[in-house]
Amino acid sequence: MxxxxxxxxxxxxxxxxxxxxxxxxxxxxxxxxxxxxxxxxxxxxxxxxxxxxxxxxxxxxxxxxxxxxxxxxxxxxxxxxxxxxxxxxxxxxxxxxxxxxxxxxxxxxxxxxxxxxxxxxxxxxxxxxxxxxxxxxxxxxxxxxxxxxxxxxxxxxxxxxxxxxxxxxxxxxxxxxxxxxxxxxxxxxxxxxxxxxxxxxxxxxxxxxxxxxxxxxxxxxxxxxxxxxxxxxxxxxxxxxxxxxxxxxxxxxxxxxxxxxxxxxxxxxxxxxxxxxxxFVKKEELSLESVKQFKVNCPDEAAKRQLIDKVLELGDRLGQIIIFVRTKKSAKTLHEALDSEGGWKCTNIHGDFDTDKRDEIVKEFKDGLTKVLIATDILARGFDQSQVNLVINYDLPTQYDCLKHNPSEPHYEVYLHRCGRAGRFGRKEAVLNLLCTDPATGTDSMMLMEKIERHFGVHVSQIPDHLSEEDLSAVLKEAGLL
DNA sequence: CGGACAC
The missing domain is CATH 3.40.50.300 (P-loop containing nucleotide triphosphate hydrolases)
Structure with missing residues (x-):
């Protein structure tokens, strides 16, 4: 041995x-x-x-x-x-x-x-x-x-x-x-x-x-x-x-x-x-230092959707966007909410779609026909599309241990993999984490965010006002996206 | 939860 x-x-x-x-x-x-x-x-x-x-x-x-x-x-x-x-x-x-x-x-x-x-x-x-x-x-x-x-x-x-x-x-x-x-x-x-x-x-x-x-x-x-x-x-x-x-x-x-x-x-x-x-890569070197990450407090789910609308309003100069959600259901509902109002072509993907549909959605996104892709963690790993420079975590990834959802423990690896969908091969990228303390879900996303920051040893800057377009464009400029 | 097949 x-x-x-x-x-x-x-x-x-x-x-x-x-x-x-x-x-x-x-x-x-x-x-x-x-x-x-x-x-x-x-x-x-x-x-x-x-x-x-x-x-x-x-x-x-x-x-x-x-x-x-x-x-x-x-x-x-x-x-x-x-x-x-x-x-x-x-x-x-x-x-x-x-x-x-x-x-x-x-x-x-x-x-x-x-x-x-x-x-x-x-x-x-x-x-x-x-x-x-x-x-x-x-x-x-x-x-x-x-x-x-x-x-x-x-x-x-x-x-x-x-x-x-x-x-x-x-x-x-x-x-x-x-x-x-x-x-x-x-x-x-x-x-x-x-x-x-x-x-x-x-x-x-x-x-x-x-x-x-x-x-x-x-x-x-x-x-x-x-x-x-x-x-x-x-x-x-x-x-x-x-x-x-x-x-x-x-x-x-x-x-x-x-x-x-x-x-x-x-x-x-x-x-x-x-x-x-x-x-192996040193833990401290496998950092997210090079990734511009931001967090923004939203009072409720509706506020999260409003914020995403604001981001999309910022226009052409943004590349493609992936929005990660935790469940298939929220992929569907978020897509419906955005599709009805947004000007950008937006799709969503998760494992319940039939295979042809999944292939079609991925192809459309890779061909640049769709601007925004809402996805479960089906795309968290490996998905390579160089035009993606913004990842939005609509929900933060959480741990699932002993066959039980653990909403108080973040899933660090998945977080890192999600971030990796943007900024392929060293390109400009930003990650936007939408936080909200909703007693109904029992998930304190602010606490999850803190744990993630501590784990990767990074400071994730806070966007003061979730409805301020100036604040949003300021951080996207800071990340080099605008 | 999320992912993959089976049947």
Whole structure:
């Protein structure tokens, strides 16, 4: 046990050394808005989570593998077709921080499991997409890599990235997401596509139907891995899939990616990934300092809606907006309230819509046909639309533990992920938190806000008057949005 | 609560 943990730590330390050798100039990431310093190993967390207290000799352990970081994509021994995809289709120039460090670990032997944490919008998707694409045996017409995502929307988005990046290769891929076409029992044909990107339910179904041979899978990727392995997330499904694949495939790598790993999940992960590479972001560096956040007190729900109307009145110069709500019901009612009066095209999305409708709403928003999208946490994670520069938390995200809603405890990870929907790749962004103390709901959002501020160590400035247009435009100007 | 399927 102790030895296994030593191995993990050794690898961790090695990466830290590698991190030290990279300079911001070398990677030229400043223009991409990426903070090099922020991606480092958290010593305190490591000691707490990965190393037993009595293991004082961890730092002397030398690992067996040194990975070179990739300053250019050419350093990665990628095929010409993949480089074309990166440069021509994706318009990539140099690897981002997470890419330069994690890609060599994914692409060069000895292949090891990987846990990688990096900020929202810092290029995680490209890491595992490139990882999957580059490990495919083109002559084997069968699934060889699987990527599991928490939502249908994210799976589709990831598959789109994969398709673009792999455009010049002959690699085939397929999405494993619910289609809505129920009862079509006939469709049990074997899956011959080489990469599968999907959601847990459908992938589980395909496996139980033996639609593909698990023996050929050599890479299993979990996007938003902390949620996929969380008790109140998809833990059971994920574990079942992982165990099945590891049992039938001798060398199935497991890759975990997310912007967040709370202590509970991190602990679980380090038990699960015994001999793997790990990269974590310092807790204090995973901050929201770069995100302009504001809070405004509203006496009631009607006042919240009025405020949103005011924001929308500020006009063309705002980009697209996502408004997060806690329940499906409030997504619907808020949409109805805004739609009737607002001049901007506004839609709402949640998991009760049928799949075609969901696809349509996402497409309209990504095409810029709709300005405002009201969403549940279905879009809290991963959703990538660069035109979004304002996130409004109509409700603050709250914890749900022991199968019970806990309205007094904020959900910090979800808050961070929601914020990450705006300001993609370092663009200007603002987050507007609508607070109201409504005794009827039993949720004191002001208290939730305070806890969030304390947790992330940030001060969220208060907008004095929720109905003052001057106040609103002032803060949006401050955030660089107007 | 929210997310995913099953049936």
């Amino acid at each position: 102790a030895n296994e943990e030593n191995t993990v730590s050794a690898n961790t330390i090695f990466h830290e050394k590698i991190l030290e050798t990279i300079t911001q100039e070398e990677l030229n990431l400043e223009e991409q808005g990426i903070n090099i310093e922020a991606l480092t190993i958290d010593e305190t967390k490591k000691a707490k989570c990965l190393v037993e207290p009595e293991d004082s000799n961890i730092k002397k352990v030398t690992g067996d593998t040194i990975y070179q970081t990739a300053k250019r994509f050419e350093d990665l021994n990628l095929s010409r077709e993949l480089l074309m995809g990166l440069y021509v289709e994706m318009n990539f120039k140099t690897p981002s921080k997470i890419q330069s460090v994690s890609l060599p670990m994914i692409l060069s032997p000895p292949y090891k499991d990987l846990v990688a944490q990096a900020h929202n919008g810092s290029g995680k998707t490209a890491c595992f997409v490139l990882g999957m694409l580059s490990r495919i045996d083109i002559n084997l017409k069968a699934p060889q890599a699987i990527c599991i995502c928490p939502t249908r929307e994210l799976a589709i988005q990831n598959l789109e990235v994969l398709t673009r990046m792999g455009k010049h290769t002959k690699i085939t891929s397929i999405s494993a997401v619910p289609t809505g076409k129920t009862g079509l029992r006939s469709d049990r044909a074997p899956i011959c596509d080489q990469i599968v990107v999907g959601t847990p339910g459908t992938i589980k179904k395909w496996m139980s139907q033996n639609r593909f041979n698990a023996r050929d899978i050599k890479m299993l990727v979990f996007d938003e891995a902390d949620h996929m392995l969380a008790e109140d997330g998809f833990k059971d499904d994920s574990e079942r899939i992982m165990n099945t694949l590891r049992k039938s495939s001798a060398h199935c790598l497991v890759l975990l990616f997310s912007a967040t790993f709370n202590d509970t999940v991190k602990n679980f992960v380090s038990k699960m990934i015994k001999d793997g590479n790990q990269m």
